[in-house]
Amino acid sequence: MDYDFDVIVVGGGAGGATFAYACAQAGKSVLVLERGGRHTVGTPHDEKAALIDKRPYDDREVEVNGKAKRLYMGGILGGGSSLYGAALIRPSEEDFYPGRYYGKRIPKSIWDWPISYADLEPHYTEVERLLGVAGCGDDDFGPLQKPAAGFPGEPLPLHPINERLISANRRRGLRPFQLPLAIDSSRCLRCSLCAGLPCPTGARGSSAQLLDSAQARGLALTVQTRVEVEKLAREPGTGATVVDVIDRNTGNRRRYRARRYALAAGAFASPLLLMRSGVEHSQLGRNYMMHICALVAGVYPKETDAESSFVKQVGFSDFYFGTKRYRHKMGLVQSLGVPGPLMTAKVSPFLPAPVRKFLRERILLMAGLIEDLPNPANRVGLESDGRGSLTHRYARYDRVRRKRLAPHIARILKRSGAIYCVAPRYSSHEHVAHQCGTMRFGKDPAHAVLDPDCRLFANPDVFAVDGGFMPTSLGVGPGLTIMANSLRVASKVVAEL
Structure with missing residues (x-):
């Protein structure tokens, strides 16, 4: 039988591009x-184009609730890896055994992931x-893992407000650490508008760069965009x-x-594509997760320079x-950038x-990433016109943990000099970072869409390497785990071929 390619990858995001590269x-x-499309390095930041007009974001309209x-x-x-805040953090070994912490709150079939941290x-x-x-390999990451041989890159110098944040909280017995960031300090412009916008210099590492490097070296890799x-x-x-496939430019x-x-x-x-392809499974498209965020803003008496x-x-893992x-599992606490003037006006139009x-x-912002639990009612749906819909609501247990974590974050900020803290309780369904869970993997096809190697039980030719494979959402951002798993699955596919 004639084949056009050994492997076809649908989607060039964090998992897909890394898998294709491998x-x-x-x-x-x-x-x-x-x-x-493809972002061109050298394009300057444009908050309106990126975050208000949403040009680098998916152009589909989705029915959400x-x-x-x-x-x-x-x-x-590059997907999310071309727009993220560059934090690539290893989870805890214990994250792979969620049944130890959630028990009857989750199905017994996902009490243990089918692979371990060691895998x-x-x-x-x-x-x-x-x-x-x-x-910084010398930092104490608490229950989170870090590379035994240290990080390959040198971190950016700490901003003065972060030096205060670290020293003040270490004196109180906490263990703050420098976030592992995929940022080349020699090319970084220290932009305040980083997360959510394409990087103007290419200093922020993305999976799209892996595709570019593979093509530059003449590897047998073809990339088609706008299809x-x-x-x-x-x-x-x-x-x-x-x-x-249909070409979106020519038809x-x-x-x-x-x-x-x-x-x-x-x-x-990905689950939408499988639904359109006639694949049926009781868990397909279900258990959609995206971290519930405990967002806290600390207001300081003097300018922090954080907005520029x-x-x-x-990061803090003390409450993980x-x-x-x-004694309930929550997740990572990390600092955030200050939104630009246009986004600030969008979320706070009532303020002059x-x-x-x-x-x-x-101000200085911090967020707690609470590991929201899988719920079959939170799902991706295929509408009669072929468009996708999304149904999602956080459970009471998720909201309670957010409420419990927020005061700890406020104390972290006040120790560094904040005189007032505010913790908004709304959840935006427009911002959908850290999506996962809709095609989870497992050993039993009755409870999982994918096998432990992320092969579709319904079709041995098809694998899945985005965040859909995850049975639970971890207490850190899933980006590094998605890319690591894509390399693991690629090794299985290459061995077969």
């Missing part, structure tokens, strides 16, 4: 089909090397798996045949597994412009 590096012919929305969901080559450890190391993750994958199908006569259609396929369109779009410089540098008084400017000059 397969091409191993000598396989690879085609990447990306729905979005009955209301049509444009989501902040990566829509260019991913060498792949974490490889991703950190490929993207030049910078961190829509309509469905996977079985070819009449041969029974081979094929993929039908031309094309069918490709490969020996293996990897779905990496994201935890929202890069400040997302500090709860506290002595509240001078007040917004005054606050932006005097």
Whole structure:
């Protein structure tokens, strides 16, 4: 049988591009089909274009809990890794055994992941090397893991407000650490507008850069952008798996045949593709997760300079597994950048412009990433017109843990000089970072869509390497784990081929 490629990857985001790079590096012919376009390095920051008009984000309108929305969901080559805040953090070994912490709150079938931290450890190391993750290996990460041989990159110098944040809280017995960031300090402009916008210099590492490097070295890697994958199908006569693609610019259609396929369109779009392709499973599209965020803003008596410089540098894992008084697993606490003037106006239109400017000059933001639990009612749906819908609400247990974590974050900020803290309790369904869980893997096909190697139980030619494979959401951002798992799965596919 003739094949067009050894491997076809649907989606060029964090998982897909990393998977494609690994397969091409191993000598396989690879085609990447990306729905979005490609960002050009050198384009200056434009807050309106990026965050108000959402040009680098997915251009589909999605019905979320009955209301049509444009989501902040990566829509260019590299996906979320071309727009994220660069934090690539290893989870705890205990994250792979969620049943120890949640018990009857989650199904027994997912009490243990089908793989352990040890299975991913060498792949974490490889991703950190490929993207030049910078961190301080001497810091105490608490229950979180860190590379045994240290980080490959040198971290950015700490911003003065972060030096205060670290020293003040270390004196109180906490263990702040510098966030591992995929940022090349020699090219970084220390932009205040970092997360959410494409990097103007390419200093922030992304999976798209891996594709560029593979093509520059002449590997057998083809990347098509602005193409829509309509469905996977079985070819009449041969029974081979094929993929039908439409060019979004010309409307031309094309069918490709490969020996293996990897779905990496994201935890929202990958299950939609399988649904359009006729795949049925009780868990397909269900258990959609995205961390519930305990956001706290600290207001300082003097200007912090956080609104004009890069400040997302500090993490705390002291409350990862709860506290002595509240023994419930929560997650990582980390600093955030201050939103730009346009985004500040969007989320706080009731404040006069001078007040917004005054606050932006005097605040520091921190967020707690609470591990929201899987719920089958939180799901991706396929509408009759072929569009996708999303139903999602956080459970009471998730909201209670957010309420419990927020005061600890406020104390962290006040120790560094904040005189007032505010913790908004709303949750935005427009911002959908850290999506996962809609095609979870497992050993039993009755409870999992994918097997432990992330192969689709319904089709042995198809794998999935985006965040959909995750049974639980971890207490850290999933980016590093998604990329590490894509390398693990790539090694399985390459061995088969």
